[in-house]
Amino acid sequence: MSIRPQVSYSTIPSPCFVLEENLLIKNLQLLQRVQQEAGIDIICALKGFSFYHEFPLVKQYLAGATASSLHEARLAYEEMGVKCHVYSPAYLEHEFEELASYTSHLSFNSLNQYQQYYTRAKEKGISCGVRINPEYAEVDTDMYNPCVAGSRLGIRRSDLGSHLPDGIEGLHSHTLCENDSFVLERTLSVIEEKFGDLLPQISWLNLGGGHLITRADYDVNHLIQLLKGFKSKYPNLSIIMEPGSAIGWQTGFLKSTVLDIVDSAGIQVAILDVSFAAHMPDTLEMPYKPRIRYAYHEPVEGKPTYRFGGMTCLAGDYYGDYSFDEPLKIGDEIILEDMIHYTMVKTTTFNGVNLPSIGKLNTRNEFVLYKRFGYESFKDRL
Ligand SMILES: Cc1ncc(COP(=O)(O)O)c(C=O)c1O
Incomplete structure (x- = not known):
């Protein structure tokens, strides 16, 4: 684990699903090899x-x-x-x-x-x-x-x-x-x-x-x-x-941002601008605990430890706990790993929450924005 940089993807809007093209190409090359050799x-x-x-x-x-x-x-x-x-x-x-x-x-x-x-x-x-x-x-x-x-x-x-x-x-x-x-x-x-x-x-x-x-x-x-x-x-x-x-598989992430940090009877809850229920439903359905970049996947005694709360009012819209080397602050970027397969096709606008934008990091690591969503996406499905 490495220390979190202050901001690593400042040019990427938040929240945003970001596909990493080099990683996708790596997967596709392996699958192509299987096709050819088998x-x-x-x-x-x-x-x-x-x-x-x-x-x-x-x-x-x-x-x-x-x-x-x-x-x-x-x-x-x-x-x-x-x-x-x-x-x-x-x-x-x-x-x-x-x-x-x-x-x-x-x-x-x-x-x-x-x-x-x-x-x-x-x-x-x-x-x-x-x-x-x-x-x-x-x-x-x-x-x-x-x-x-x-x-x-x-x-x-x-x-x-x-x-x-x-x-x-x-x-x-x-x-x-x-x-x-x-x-x-x-x-x-x-x-x-x-x-x-x-x-x-x-x-x-x-x-x-x-x-x-x-x-x-x-x-x-x-x-x-x-x-x-x-x-x-x-x-x-x-x-x-x-x-x-x-x-x-492992070809990209969901970028999010800490909106608030509340102390809930001794548990530090960082509230994000994404929702586990609406944007990552498999985390609750399967269920599985998503990996967070620069975080210890399980709490480590003595290190700043957080639960992450989604931005809907659903009580169960949270995941935790994770530890970090340094305390988190409001405005910090949180990178939820491996959020490309099945996530985007399963998102909802539950609670009226907006859908994350969609973009990619191309082979030169430059960010390309494909989509931003708004009120129409919410209204259209009602
Ligand atoms: C008929 C069928 N084919 C292919 C798939 C893709 O499966 P996976 O994404 O697990 O590779 C599914 C997933 O449910 C399926 O039902």
Whole structure:
């Protein structure tokens, strides 16, 4: 840990989500290496990474995009210039025509959905698949586990006959969440065990997201060997992976500012110009304690220690406690780390709080502002 500089990003407005382009390029290069060495396609899941200002860059490295709604598919089509792989638990009748125009591959969540939309998708030249539920996931939090009892996501083997429905060319399986390649290895074994007889009937297998390939301890070489081995057994298959988190993983921060410091029965609470509930909901939902630059992640006896409060009136809108080498002051800059994947797509204007601006530090470390928000963003959604 180093001593906090007084102000490190004085030219950046507060609050602001800031993507660090050099870090994004590092992630994209690693994912490109996996694609090239394993001979697979990696596509960007917009649900985890919708920072569309960088889509032209993403396109230079990855094979495309995956969407779970009309709006995501349109964004990828307009900003990345690709037709998407699409999966949604259920499609909307009045959107389907437009959705199909942005789609190259489409997965159905049920046989009902297949019956309702297959013919129209086929007429548009879309390659169709079905999402399977292998009933195997190594995910601790039920909220993120697509294989929990009663899950609505995907078709169980017992509900699929020995032949896939007419025209189905692919299988889609998404059961991982921030997992490593060894979890994928065990998942692939289950897929082979339960759905192995169907694999010769298809031409693509989409292994979903949840592969945290860009995390420092991920065994990339193991992943490459695993995928090469699988491909050599099923040369008829193109393999697709669609991570979201792995693309934006540790590629930027949320800059905030201390607005006040209050003493609450001996606890020093620094109130920020951001909200955990409205701007970083995963910190409360998952939950996880966000890293703060220049702070000790856990309180250290004898050092100035603070709880950070959000600017909404929600009692639980706070996180702590963190220690610093020097006391904080009103006006100090607080940098919340790793706030690019999933954060921006999940922000709300709860309590009427404004949304953080959006910008990037380019490859020369210069700040570029993309967006500022205001009253209209609040009013528009009401
Ligand atoms: C079907 C599907 N694909 C891809 C993803 C992206 O997952 P991650 O961001 O964890 O890589 C998700 C996330 O929930 C998903 O539901």
